[in-house]
Amino acid sequence: DQQVKQNSPSLSVQEGRISILNCDYTNSMFDYFLWYKKYPAEGPTFLISISSIKDKNEDGRFTVFLNKSAKHLSLHIVPSQPGDSAVYFCAASANTDKLIFGTGTRLQVFP
Amino acid sequence: KAGVTQTPRYLIKTRGQQVTLSCSPISGHRSVSWYQQTPGQGLQFLFEYFSETQRNKGNFPGRFSGRQFSNSRSEMNVSTLELGDSALYLCASSPQASGNTGELFFGEGSRLTVL
Numbered sequence: 001d002q003q004v005k006q007n008s009p010s011l012s013v014q015e016g017r018i019s020i021l022n023c024d025y026t027n028s029m030f031d032y033f034l035w036y037k038k039y040p041a042e043g044p045t046f047l048i049s050i051s052s053i054k055d056k057n058e059d060g061r062f063t064v065f066l067n068k069s070a071k072h073l074s075l076h077i078v079p080s081q082p083g084d085s086a087v088y089f090c091a092a093s094a095n096t097d098k099l100i101f102g103t104g105t106r107l108q109v110f111p
Numbered sequence: 112k113a114g115v116t117q118t119p120r121y122l123i124k125t126r127g128q129q130v131t132l133s134c135s136p137i138s139g140h141r142s143v144s145w146y147q148q149t150p151g152q153g154l155q156f157l158f159e160y161f162s163e164t165q166r167n168k169g170n171f172p173g174r175f176s177g178r179q180f181s182n183s184r185s186e187m188n189v190s191t192l193e194l195g196d197s198a199l200y201l202c203a204s205s206p207q208a209s210g211n212t213g214e215l216f217f218g219e220g221s222r223l224t225v226l
Contacts, residue, residue: 043217
């Protein structure tokens with residue numbers, strides 16, 4: 001049972017445009033959400049997080065939005081850069097329990 | 112500050128064999144989590160150790176086991192390897208228990224190929 005789902009396995013965006021990566025979850029007990037970025041041959045690295053008491057968190061070009069009623073979160077990257085090309089994983093946890101990851105979305109930013 | 116170190120980085124085994132993977136966390140980190148990454152399945156949680164105790168376990172068969180030593184270094188073992196065990200095994204450490212509003216710091220992974 002996949003509690004965290006990323007339904008788009010890949011996304012292609014032109015440089016300078018906005019990238020929107022989506023993530024859905026099924027467990028209403030999740031109260032903390034994170035996004036990780038992974039380059040080939042490297043481990044995932046933390047990007048941005050959001051607590052369930054918020055609906056938005058921003059860090060430079062990266063903004064995460066949380067819609068608790070829809071059990072949906074999204075990561076916006078503006079403007080997108082070629083160096084953003086990577087696999088992005090969303091993750092969630094409930095009551096400080098283990099992190100559950102999604103299946104990932106491969107983002108490609110082309111010139 | 113050194114990052115999370117995983118050894119070996121690559122290994123090839125045959126069905127039925129067993130394998131041990133090692134993970135050295137960031138100095139001072141007490142939690143070590145293990146994940147399996149396969150195409151289409153994302154990162155599947157294996158287990159987490161905190162202060163030498165297994166804190167959480169994922170839905171993997173008993174062939175998958177792990178342990179943590181007093182210096183926080185961790186090992187995971189897979190016995191009676193199957194072709195489906197071919198994957199990238201990622202180790203992550205954190206100062207406190209994972210999910211506790213703390214991010215995980217990942218190693219580069221150990222890529223296991225089972226022939």
